[in-house]
Amino acid sequence: xxxQIDSNKRKTWILIFIFLLFLAGVGYAFGxxxxxxxxxxxxxxxxxxxxxxxxxxxxDKVALATAGAKQISKKDNAYxxxxxxxxxxxxxxxxxxxxxxxxPAINAFATGRDPKHASxxxxxxAIDTLENEELEGVLAHxxxxxxxxxIRIMTVVIVLVGLIALIxxxxxxxxxxxxxxxxxxxxxWLILVGILLAILSPIIANIIKLAxxxxxxxxxxxxxxxxxxxxxxxxxxxEKIHKQNKPMQRANNATxxxxxSSPFGSVRKGLSKLFATHPPIEDRIKVLRKM
Numbered sequence: 001x002x003x004q005i006d007s008n009k010r011k012t013w014i015l016i017f018i019f020l021l022f023l024a025g026v027g028y029a030f031g032x033x034x035x036x037x038x039x040x041x042x043x044x045x046x047x048x049x050x051x052x053x054x055x056x057x058x059x060d061k062v063a064l065a066t067a068g069a070k071q072i073s074k075k076d077n078a079y080x081x082x083x084x085x086x087x088x089x090x091x092x093x094x095x096x097x098x099x100x101x102x103x104p105a106i107n108a109f110a111t112g113r114d115p116k117h118a119s120x121x122x123x124x125x126a127i128d129t130l131e132n133e134e135l136e137g138v139l140a141h142x143x144x145x146x147x148x149x150x151i152r153i154m155t156v157v158i159v160l161v162g163l164i165a166l167i168x169x170x171x172x173x174x175x176x177x178x179x180x181x182x183x184x185x186x187x188x189w190l191i192l193v194g195i196l197l198a199i200l201s202p203i204i205a206n207i208i209k210l211a212x213x214x215x216x217x218x219x220x221x222x223x224x225x226x227x228x229x230x231x232x233x234x235x236x237x238x239e240k241i242h243k244q245n246k247p248m249q250r251a252n253n254a255t256x257x258x259x260x261s262s263p264f265g266s267v268r269k270g271l272s273k274l275f276a277t278h279p280p281i282e283d284r285i286k287v288l289r290k291m
Contacts, residue, residue: 009148012215016157019208023048023160026167026201044167051159059155060111060119063255067109067248069099069121076100080127083136084120087143091227096120096146105246106130106237109258110142111151118146123248130237137224137234138260144223150216154257157209164205172199207275213257214279221284225291235288242281 024041031040074081081098088095096112099121106126112118120142126135145151225231241261251263257277 009219012153012212012219015208015212015215016153019157019160019205019212022201022205022208023164026164026171030167030171044163047166048160048163051163052156055155055159056113056152060113060117060151063109063111063258064099064119064121066250066252066255067101067121068103068250069101069119071097071099071119077127080122080135084139084143087136087140087227091140091143091147093143093147094118096143098122100124100127101248103248103250105248105263106138106241106244106261107248107263108138108142108260109255110145111258112146113152113155114149115146118151120146125244125246126237129240129244133228133230133233134237134240136228137230137232138237140224140227141220141234141260142224144220144227145216148216148219148223150220151258154213154216157212158257161202161205161209165202168199168201210257210275210277213277217278218284218287221288222291225288231288231291235285238281238285238288242285 023044027041027044028037029040030044031037072081077098077100080100084098085095093115096110096115096118097120099119101107101121101123103123104125105123106129108120108122108126110118110120120139122135122139122142126138130138221231221234224234228234238261245265247265248259248263256263259278261281262276262278
């Protein structure tokens with residue numbers, strides 16, 4: 001478990017570092033086209049900061065509303081509430097807000113900018129279908145996302161993806177509508193590279209984002225198993241999800257990465273795995289059973 005945690009943390013930060021370099025490159029290319037490379041970098045940084053702050057402080061409410069989650073108290077569902085509370089105490093976390101999503105699919109997600117402002121949402125399908133230790137494994141996985149600050153990391157990464165797409169779009173529009181603009185210092189080749197980067201960057205950025213998302217899922221699997229000391233509970237829950245293979249009624253691309261498993265159904269292997277928000281369930285089960 002500790003090996004899995006260390007490995008996935010290390011790989012995540014390497015990917016984020018590559019991501020930041022990539023964002024700097026796109027910002028620089030935009031600046032070169034404008035004739036002020038440093039200004040391009042500064043503008044990219046300021047826009048990224050503003051977008052990140054807005055997402056961190058408002059993103060959880062949007063995610064919960066999009067999923068149709070309804071907040072509950074202890075009297076509404078003592079079974080789920082007590083399980084979350086016990087796990088939070090074990091993990092040394094503040095008690096998160098608990099939400100239920102009325103959906104027959106087995107799934108759950110966590111959101112919030114930090115442990116003090118966190119929420120956990122679980123579907124009625126998970127509550128009705130999973131055994132006690134299986135549901136505990138699912139909720140421990142979600143609390144591990146909170147403990148590892150995965151929600152904050154993924155919020156920042158998603159904002160960076162959106163910013164890269166925005167800069168790329170601006171660069172392409174400026175090239176199309178302002179085609180006469182050329183740098184007088186002979187850096188036409190830099191502009192050409194910038195245009196090529198603008199075309200490819202949204203795709204590359206999305207691939208990096210999805211790679212980070214998959215690493216955070218493996219990390220939460222390991223951290224959640226460390227919390228319950230019973231990896232088999234989560235493994236059995238994932239087996240039931242794989243067997244059910246039922247998409248959620250309100251599945252949404254914008255929030256898909258938050259869930260325990262893809263809200264659109266099972267992840268296939270091959271090239272589609274590269275563009276998946278989650279690792280294949282079979283791979284996750286295999287890793288859990290090696291612990």
